[in-house]
Amino acid sequence: MNAVKYGWKSFSRRGKSSFLFAALIFQVVAALTLSVIVVEVCGIYKARNENPYGDYYRLLVDRRNPVFNAGHQAMDKMYAGWWPRLQKIHQYFLDITDYTAEAYGQAETSLQPYLPSWCDDQGYFLLYGVTDCMEVSAFAKGELTLTEGRLLTERDRREDTRVCLLSKDIASANRVSIGDVIEIEMKDETMEEYTVVGIYEDHVRRSNLNVTLSYDLPENRIFVPLSTFDRAYSSGCYNYQIKLSDDALIGEVEALVNKYGMCEGYPAYFIKVSDLYETNNRGVRSLEKAFTIVRWVFMAVATLLIVVYVRSAAVSRRKEYGVLLATGHSKGFLAVGFFVELFCCIAAGGLPSVGLLMLLGKPAATALLTATAGNVSAEALAVTTSDTVGGMLLEAEAFDTAIGGGFIGACMGNALGIFLPVAVLSVIVSLWSILRAKPMQLLSRQEGI
Amino acid sequence: MKASLKNIIRLPNVFVTVFLVVFLCTVLILLCISVYRSCLSAEETLNQTTVVTMELTLKERLTRVETEDGGYEIVDLNHKLLDGQVLELLRAESRISELHYICNTFFFPADLLCTEAEYADLQAAAAEGGSFSRDTQLGLYEVGVAGCTREDLLPETLGVPKEDLTVTYLAGNGLEDGVLLPKKLYHGLGRPEAFLIGWYKAEGYGFRFDAPLPDYLLAHFEELKGKPAPPALSVPVCGYYTCGEDDQAATVMVANEKYWQSIYGAQDYYTLQENRQTFVRPDVDAFGEVGLAKIRMTTAYPGEVASIIGGLMDAGLGGDDYLITASDYEYKFVLAQMESMGNFSLVILCAAVLFGLLLLAVFLAYAVRKRQREIYILRALGYGEHGIALSFAFEFGTVILGALVCGVAAAYLFGNGICGMISQRAMENARSAVENLSPVAQSMANSETLRDQLESAVDRYLETDLSLAYGVPFPIYGILLGTAAVFSIYAYGLTRGIAKRNMMQKEG
Numbered sequence: 031m032n033a034v035k036y037g038w039k040s041f042s043r044r045g046k047s048s049f050l051f052a053a054l055i056f057q058v059v060a061a062l063t064l065s066v067i068v069v070e071v072c073g074i075y076k077a078r079n080e081n082p083y084g085d086y087y088r089l090l091v092d093r094r095n096p097v098f099n100a101g102h103q104a105m106d107k108m109y110a111g112w113w114p115r116l117q118k119i120h121q122y123f124l125d126i127t128d129y130t131a132e133a134y135g136q137a138e139t140s141l142q143p144y145l146p147s148w149c150d151d152q153g154y155f156l157l158y159g160v161t162d163c164m165e166v167s168a169f170a171k172g173e174l175t176l177t178e179g180r181l182l183t184e185r186d187r188r189e190d191t192r193v194c195l196l197s198k199d200i201a202s203a204n205r206v207s208i209g210d211v212i213e214i215e216m217k218d219e220t221m222e223e224y225t226v227v228g229i230y231e232d233h234v235r236r237s238n239l240n241v242t243l244s245y246d247l248p249e250n251r252i253f254v255p256l257s258t259f260d261r262a263y264s265s266g267c268y269n270y271q272i273k274l275s276d277d278a279l280i281g282e283v284e285a286l287v288n289k290y291g292m293c294e295g296y297p298a299y300f301i302k303v304s305d306l307y308e309t310n311n312r313g314v315r316s317l318e319k320a321f322t323i324v325r326w327v328f329m330a331v332a333t334l335l336i337v338v339y340v341r342s343a344a345v346s347r348r349k350e351y352g353v354l355l356a357t358g359h360s361k362g363f364l365a366v367g368f369f370v371e372l373f374c375c376i377a378a379g380g381l382p383s384v385g386l387l388m389l390l391g392k393p394a395a396t397a398l399l400t401a402t403a404g405n406v407s408a409e410a411l412a413v414t415t416s417d418t419v420g421g422m423l424l425e426a427e428a429f430d431t432a433i434g435g436g437f438i439g440a441c442m443g444n445a446l447g448i449f450l451p452v453a454v455l456s457v458i459v460s461l462w463s464i465l466r467a468k469p470m471q472l473l474s475r476q477e478g479i
Numbered sequence: 480m481k482a483s484l485k486n487i488i489r490l491p492n493v494f495v496t497v498f499l500v501v502f503l504c505t506v507l508i509l510l511c512i513s514v515y516r517s518c519l520s521a522e523e524t525l526n527q528t529t530v531v532t533m534e535l536t537l538k539e540r541l542t543r544v545e546t547e548d549g550g551y552e553i554v555d556l557n558h559k560l561l562d563g564q565v566l567e568l569l570r571a572e573s574r575i576s577e578l579h580y581i582c583n584t585f586f587f588p589a590d591l592l593c594t595e596a597e598y599a600d601l602q603a604a605a606a607e608g609g610s611f612s613r614d615t616q617l618g619l620y621e622v623g624v625a626g627c628t629r630e631d632l633l634p635e636t637l638g639v640p641k642e643d644l645t646v647t648y649l650a651g652n653g654l655e656d657g658v659l660l661p662k663k664l665y666h667g668l669g670r671p672e673a674f675l676i677g678w679y680k681a682e683g684y685g686f687r688f689d690a691p692l693p694d695y696l697l698a699h700f701e702e703l704k705g706k707p708a709p710p711a712l713s714v715p716v717c718g719y720y721t722c723g724e725d726d727q728a729a730t731v732m733v734a735n736e737k738y739w740q741s742i743y744g745a746q747d748y749y750t751l752q753e754n755r756q757t758f759v760r761p762d763v764d765a766f767g768e769v770g771l772a773k774i775r776m777t778t779a780y781p782g783e784v785a786s787i788i789g790g791l792m793d794a795g796l797g798g799d800d801y802l803i804t805a806s807d808y809e810y811k812f813v814l815a816q817m818e819s820m821g822n823f824s825l826v827i828l829c830a831a832v833l834f835g836l837l838l839l840a841v842f843l844a845y846a847v848r849k850r851q852r853e854i855y856i857l858r859a860l861g862y863g864e865h866g867i868a869l870s871f872a873f874e875f876g877t878v879i880l881g882a883l884v885c886g887v888a889a890a891y892l893f894g895n896g897i898c899g900m901i902s903q904r905a906m907e908n909a910r911s912a913v914e915n916l917s918p919v920a921q922s923m924a925n926s927e928t929l930r931d932q933l934e935s936a937v938d939r940y941l942e943t944d945l946s947l948a949y950g951v952p953f954p955i956y957g958i959l960l961g962t963a964a965v966f967s968i969y970a971y972g973l974t975r976g977i978a979k980r981n982m983m984q985k986e987g
Contacts, residue, residue, distance in 0.1 A: 415788070
């Protein structure tokens with residue numbers, strides 16, 4: 031207890047030097063946390079582009095009109111084409127070991143669809159076939175979230191499980207819950223039974239202005255395994271991806287798709303999914319690397335500062351320590367006292383830094399993430415359109431969700447988790463050489479040595 | 480003072496570090512400020528000199544619907560029209576400076592067309608109750624009328640590539656003086672200076688009337704003469720065009736907005752038998768019924784394009800039906816290069832300031848502590864605290880000031896060269912964007928289009944006056960001097976703090 035008191039007194043007695051050290055700690059902790067935030071923000075950005083199907087080939091269809099819209103990318107560039115035609119690719123090629131896609135088509139079910147007065151039709155659902163729900167960008171971005179049950183997985187498609195995912199509005203309007211069975215009409219007009227395994231909610235406030243068909247409403251979307259689309263009516267397909275036993279065959283597949291105009295005559299290409307996302311991440315990788323280096327530089331600076339400070343503080347106090355040791359105080363007393371003093375300095379510098387980052391961390395991280403997302407490569411840069419402006423608003427909401435909650439706290443924990451052990455280790459190493467000396471050695475040493 | 484100067488030379492290990500820190504930081508700070516200011520100035524120039532063109536079109540919302548015979552047909556579910564109300568919305572946006580548009584093409588029967596001479600003959604024939612014969616053979620059933628407000632929109636209006644279109648204006652005429660006829664029609668009508676949208680539409684196609692005019696037409700002619708609306712619209716011809724092999728375009732005349740509207744009104748009056756015999760639709764609005772194909776607008780606020788588009792969407796041009804596209808790729812490309820360089824220099828500037836202040840504070844504290852013995856000896860020799868502190872502050876101040884002056888001189892001498900190197904490097908980087916296309920872009924069949932787009936953006940960037948040059952405002956020098964003064968005072972404070980202590984308590 032006396033050692034703690036001694037440490038506290040020592041801290042308050044040496045106001046100026048304690049303040050200086052606290053200021054250094056403030057800067058180091060702030061800089062370290064900021065660099066951690068930058069690296070974590072890069073991680074969030076990369077996570078948006080992550081895809082479990084890196085070794086698949088995705089079909090891209092180039093719908094740019096070379097005459098009047100030179101260079102303008104059509105918004106539906108990822109729209110692959112008519113599903114029934116694309117399906118035939120599997121039949122031609124035995125070496126396609128797997129495929130995934132997002133196929134969709136209008137459907138009737140035993141449920142009552144959401145039908146607002148402005149819709150022109152009698153009410154239909156949009157049956158949406160997927161391999162893995164997390165592959166659908168609306169789920170991946172957090173616009174659609176699961177409220178009950180589970181999402182559809184690859185296994186559902188492989189085993190052709192008759193399960194489905196309903197929107198919360200439809201489930202509550204039709205009083206359907208998890209485990210209930212609904213009927214969905216197939217293209218041969220038979221009704222198939224599907225078990226509700228999940229209920230999702232749409233978090234994005236969408237404009238219903240000018241929506242005239244009920245199946246355009248997100249509430250009327252029913253997710254089913256992609257295998258269902260062998261039997262269900264489907265009109266189109268997004269994100270068609272295939273996996274080959276031999277990658278060298280991709281050229282043949284591409285030639286076939288183009289030869290038979292499977293994508294409405296537009297030029298079609300297969301790009302490896304990992305290449306596609308690597309392109310998106312290209313810009314952010316250098317930023318991430320740079321700030322990972324910055325983080326280690328700050329660690330080195332922190333270590334250096336602590337070592338220099340502790341060493342010079344201990345050297346300048348050796349007579350004081352010599353006297354204390356000569357008067358019967360133990361080395362442990364000195365060590366504890368010095369630790370307490372340093373702890374006070376670190377607290378005095380670290381706590382304001384933590385407080386400041388709690389206040390400013392979120393807006394800074396949001397701004398950084400927005401800037402990172404906006405900092406696209408020259409070839410990915412696109413003209414501004416009303417669709418991209420709308421997309422920017424949705425993305426801003428998604429960023430807000432990603433950075434909400436305990437993101438800043440986690441970054442701070444991460445930074446302090448690195449800083450504190452390094453600080454403690456530096457203090458121990460620096461003090462060790464002083465405390466192992468004998469009292470008389472300390473008292474008789476020359477200054478400046 | 481002499482002793483102080485000697486001290487500076489005597490203790491190189493103390494002062495060289497301080498000198499180097501200040502010198503390097505000064506050079507870095509001045510260069511970064513120069514680069515940042517150059518980027519800001521170039522951005523300002525870019526914003527002032529760039530005019531972005533935006534286009535408003537209707538989106539297609541195609542869907543496949545089942546037909547009665549079991550087949551499918553593709554229909555567009557978007558029933559919106561680019562009409563007068565849309566134009567009003569655009570005019571209400573103050574940041575939009577120019578509005579030009581292409582009017583949709585409408586078609587009317589070719590036999591509504593005649594020349595003034597033919598019309599006079601027809602009138603005479605009608606008055607006499609005799610027959611009228613017309614030898615003109617146009618070989619067309621329908622004539623289309625497209626509209627546009629500016630000559631450079633002609634290719635898009637006709638839907639033909641620019642290089643295929645040849646326009647010949649009649650002497651002294653422009654698009655605003657009348658309509659442009661396809662060459663075949665122009666010659667078919669006998670190279671007229673004006674033509675009429677006539678009242679004499681009769682059954683059948685072509686223009687040959689060898690039979691006497693029917694009674695109902697004669698009666699109607701008499702009836703029309705009593706009406707306030709002119710029975711025939713005279714339209715001046717300003718020239719003719721050819722457009723290669725495009726047969727569709729060869730049947731379409733192009734009018735400016737005024738004639739496009741009046742021709743629509745006239746053909747509406749005559750096209751339907753019921754119309755001409757029973758009623759006249761007053762105030763026929765071509766905008767509201769045919770609509771526009773595309774509206775092109777310009778803004779002198781390239782940085783606010785997203786906000787302008789957002790505002791228009793909020794005002795009613797929702798993203799589900801309307802598509803607004805801004806041709807701001809080059810602007811964004813050039814801006815991205817400048818912002819990236821500006822931000823990089825800003826980060827380096829912040830780092831130089833932060834680390835400079837930090838290191839200088841630490842080194843000064845370390846240097847003063849290192850000279851404790853000297854301070855005590857001076858005190859023992861009878862020098863006062865104030866005097867010792869002043870002399871230390873003078874020494875450190877001199878070194879800091881010297882480093883500052885050297886830094887400013889070095890930045891001034893080599894600044895332009897370094898800025899030129901940075902500028903050169905930035906331009907090489909921009910050029911490399913074209914050469915290093917990603918695998919995705921490279922594998923696309925029309926990657927040439929993307930390459931062309933990038934090349935044109937790079938050219939625009941090279942044309943932009945981004946000549947980085949050394950230039951620092953005078954207040955910055957003042958701030959640097961002020962910082963030097965603050966650190967001298969800091970050194971004074973540190974020295975005085977040590978000198979104040981009793982020699983016997985110095986270790987505390």
